[in-house]
Amino acid sequence: MNAVMRGAVTIAGVLGAWQVFVWLSGVAPFMLPGPWAVATTWASHASYLAEHAAITGAEILLGLGLGTVVGVASALAIISFAPARRWLMPALVVSQAVPVFALAPLLVLWLGYGMASKVTMAALIIYFPVATAFLDGLRRTEPGWLDLAETMTGGKRPFAVLLRVRIPAALPGLASGLRVGAAVAPIGAVVGEWVGSGAGLGYVMLHANGRMQTDLMFAALATLAVIALATYFTVDWGLRRMIPWQIETAPGDAKPSGELRA
Amino acid sequence: MLDPNPNTGSDDLTIGIRVSGAQLGFGDTKIFADLAVDFAPGSFTCILGSSGVGKSSLLRMIAGLVPNSTGTIVASDGEALTGRITYMDQRDLLLPWLCALDNVMLGARLRGEPQDRSRATALLAQVGLADHPHKLPRQLSGGMRQRVALARTLMEDRPVVLMDEPFSAVDALTRMKLQDLSARLLAGRTVVMVTHDPMEAARLGTCVHVMSGSPATLDDGFHPAGSVPRELADPEVADLHRTLLGKLELAVP
Numbered sequence: 001m002n003a004v005m006r007g008a009v010t011i012a013g014v015l016g017a018w019q020v021f022v023w024l025s026g027v028a029p030f031m032l033p034g035p036w037a038v039a040t041t042w043a044s045h046a047s048y049l050a051e052h053a054a055i056t057g058a059e060i061l062l063g064l065g066l067g068t069v070v071g072v073a074s075a076l077a078i079i080s081f082a083p084a085r086r087w088l089m090p091a092l093v094v095s096q097a098v099p100v101f102a103l104a105p106l107l108v109l110w111l112g113y114g115m116a117s118k119v120t121m122a123a124l125i126i127y128f129p130v131a132t133a134f135l136d137g138l139r140r141t142e143p144g145w146l147d148l149a150e151t152m153t154g155g156k157r158p159f160a161v162l163l164r165v166r167i168p169a170a171l172p173g174l175a176s177g178l179r180v181g182a183a184v185a186p187i188g189a190v191v192g193e194w195v196g197s198g199a200g201l202g203y204v205m206l207h208a209n210g211r212m213q214t215d216l217m218f219a220a221l222a223t224l225a226v227i228a229l230a231t232y233f234t235v236d237w238g239l240r241r242m243i244p245w246q247i248e249t250a251p252g253d254a255k256p257s258g259e260l261r262a
Numbered sequence: 263m264l265d266p267n268p269n270t271g272s273d274d275l276t277i278g279i280r281v282s283g284a285q286l287g288f289g290d291t292k293i294f295a296d297l298a299v300d301f302a303p304g305s306f307t308c309i310l311g312s313s314g315v316g317k318s319s320l321l322r323m324i325a326g327l328v329p330n331s332t333g334t335i336v337a338s339d340g341e342a343l344t345g346r347i348t349y350m351d352q353r354d355l356l357l358p359w360l361c362a363l364d365n366v367m368l369g370a371r372l373r374g375e376p377q378d379r380s381r382a383t384a385l386l387a388q389v390g391l392a393d394h395p396h397k398l399p400r401q402l403s404g405g406m407r408q409r410v411a412l413a414r415t416l417m418e419d420r421p422v423v424l425m426d427e428p429f430s431a432v433d434a435l436t437r438m439k440l441q442d443l444s445a446r447l448l449a450g451r452t453v454v455m456v457t458h459d460p461m462e463a464a465r466l467g468t469c470v471h472v473m474s475g476s477p478a479t480l481d482d483g484f485h486p487a488g489s490v491p492r493e494l495a496d497p498e499v500a501d502l503h504r505t506l507l508g509k510l511e512l513a514v515p
Binding site: 247 | 322325326327344345347348349351353355357358359368369371372373374398399400418
């Protein structure tokens, strides 16, 4: 059975158990609506949900882009310039020590109720994993490759070595950071929307919750889950295509595939 | 279209190396104290010795890869060695994201020079990989990867070639083929090869040194007769092998 089938069976099982629980327990719909009720609400509010999903989706993508650009730039600055190492490293650590959720009200206060505060929130939350993963990758270049480059260039072309050896070698590390980033970016966007907004799925959830429209809240939640999964798998797929040379092994794998004997 | 003899690009391939007063230590351990050795122009020198004695350190010092060493290491013409050496390691050190051909042309790429694809292709053909120029390293076997590394070393076209146990990680048959190939393709250059295999030294060396002691020193060197590579079946190689083993035994108490 392939992965898609297994996923479908798992989801069907969970939904079935949920529906049966709702029937048998007779729990009030505003406490826990059944999956069927959620599905009909989703269908009847499709355009309303789509409109807000587009906003949240845009916030996630822009946050991912901004956080990646700033994170990659920080890692490159830290590896290239000693002063940057001394000044940026503490900032990097502090950016993670301060809970981003606690900053959300401030960001809304400073940047307003629109998308800017949510994009910043998502960017802040992914900045640390991207910057540290890429920095780790840049620091762990195979010393033999650097020795080889040293004898080839006489140590005269550090920028070429960074561009042609260090950065490509660090891409698998950056990819790990981006995967984490893609998984957590939706959290940043939605937390931002909860604190203060007039649009987006977080706003829909908060609004629906206040009016006891629990079915609508679940429909928004399901939409958010679809966006989060789509973001993660798109990023993961793109990264695999960009770094085809990376050998992946799992426990139990006898040998990396593609190996020849000669 | 292809350069008929891509192996000899530059005209002056013969410089020797003079090492004197070489000192190197890590903490309290002295690896070398006042080490001196000459490598004659165009010679194929093999350095034998037990593991950890300092063979690789000497090679890395000559390659300019040991920042905290002292001593004089110059070419026989009195100039610095920078830019005139190429280094081949026991590991192939191929970049996994570049195909065989691009790995061979890495030096030019890093220096920002034009990449001579036809010469790189010809060199890959010389090491027997004409059919695999666009394969990634992970699609090649260990022996094939080491051949790409040899082609990359030749592509650099430097008068001095330093090799650190270049064939120790491949199987016996591949090793023999690679030894033949190296002796043939590196002829005329000054080669310093570190090895722990007396048979390899017996086949390839025009000069064989044994390194021993702590701090390490090199013996005066042994100059076997005959051109290299010497055939395995050659009875002289068996004699040489015995002689070198004897020297190693004497050196390592």
